[in-house]
Amino acid sequence: MTNKLLFIANWKMFGDLKSLKSIKSVTNLSNKNKYKNIKIIYCPPYTLLNNFVIKTRNSNIDVGAQNCHHEINTGPYTGSISSTMIKKLGAKYVIIGHSENRFDGETNNNINKKIHSAISSNLNVIFCIGENLFQKRNKITNNVLKKQIYSGLKKIKKIDKIIFAYEPVWSIGTGKVLTNKELIKQIIIIKKIIKNKFKNQKIKIIYGGSVNNQNIDILKQIKEINGFLIGGASQNSKKFIDIIKKTIN
Numbered sequence: 001m002t003n004k005l006l007f008i009a010n011w012k013m014f015g016d017l018k019s020l021k022s023i024k025s026v027t028n029l030s031n032k033n034k035y036k037n038i039k040i041i042y043c044p045p046y047t048l049l050n051n052f053v054i055k056t057r058n059s060n061i062d063v064g065a066q067n068c069h070h071e072i073n074t075g076p077y078t079g080s081i082s083s084t085m086i087k088k089l090g091a092k093y094v095i096i097g098h099s100e101n102r103f104d105g106e107t108n109n110n111i112n113k114k115i116h117s118a119i120s121s122n123l124n125v126i127f128c129i130g131e132n133l134f135q136k137r138n139k140i141t142n143n144v145l146k147k148q149i150y151s152g153l154k155k156i157k158k159i160d161k162i163i164f165a166y167e168p169v170w171s172i173g174t175g176k177v178l179t180n181k182e183l184i185k186q187i188i189i190i191k192k193i194i195k196n197k198f199k200n201q202k203i204k205i206i207y208g209g210s211v212n213n214q215n216i217d218i219l220k221q222i223k224e225i226n227g228f229l230i231g232g233a234s235q236n237s238k239k240f241i242d243i244i245k246k247t248i249n
């Protein structure tokens with residue numbers, strides 16, 4: 001997996017064939033020398049995965065899916081897509097454990113099975129963790145994160161294909177972000193939890209939750225993270241480019 005600074009675009013349930021055109025400016029940017037040290041990863045809805053793989057072929061951009069089924073190959077699972085299917089399409093990444101899916105009933109156990117499946121298919125996993133507002137208010141954030149990490153990664157031995165995405169649920173789509181001081185403190189705690197389970201292994205961790213072209217000037221100062229998972233602001237190429245440029249310049 002890459003060691004570059006990550007800019008992962010999570011398009012959620014947005015986007016159609018028309019919106020594909022708008023990524024041209026991002027593919028152009030990715031090919032410039034100046035941006036050689038970053039990695040842009042687009043995670044569009046399933047319906048556009050193939051189009052994105054084709055469209056980004058001559059660029060430095062990689063593509064990922066937003067979820068997968070736990071069954072690795074094929075099976076009678078209406079509406080689902082397996083990690084092998086995603087891999088065969090040419091995608092290299094998959095988001096697993098996003099809070100919007102956890103909210104819909106995805107459990108730590110489901111997530112664990114999906115992560116096993118993704119790794120067996122040789123996909124890199126963007127593993128989302130984060131506390132909700134209730135948990136934050138009740139000061140159980142660290143326990144929640146620990147449970148998500150330990151259960152989600154049960155029987156996983158190596159984390160070289162895992163990117164931890166810390167996304168406080170209350171921060172997603174709300175414009176609310178922790179201060180850098182609070183965020184650094186939380187990232188250090190998460191790294192400690194991971195280190196306890198995966199001794200001496202390299203940890204890759206990114207931040208997600210209302211990252212935009214305004215707060216990036218502040219967020220980019222955090223050296224403890226390896227990049228960003230960006231939802232709303234990544235669906236607009238101008239804003240997405242702005243975020244990347246402001247981080248690099």
Ligand code: PGA
Pocket residue numbers: 010167171172173174208209210211229230231232233
């Ligand atoms: P947001 O979403 O940037 O719109 O807050 C982030 C995410 O859900 O991954």
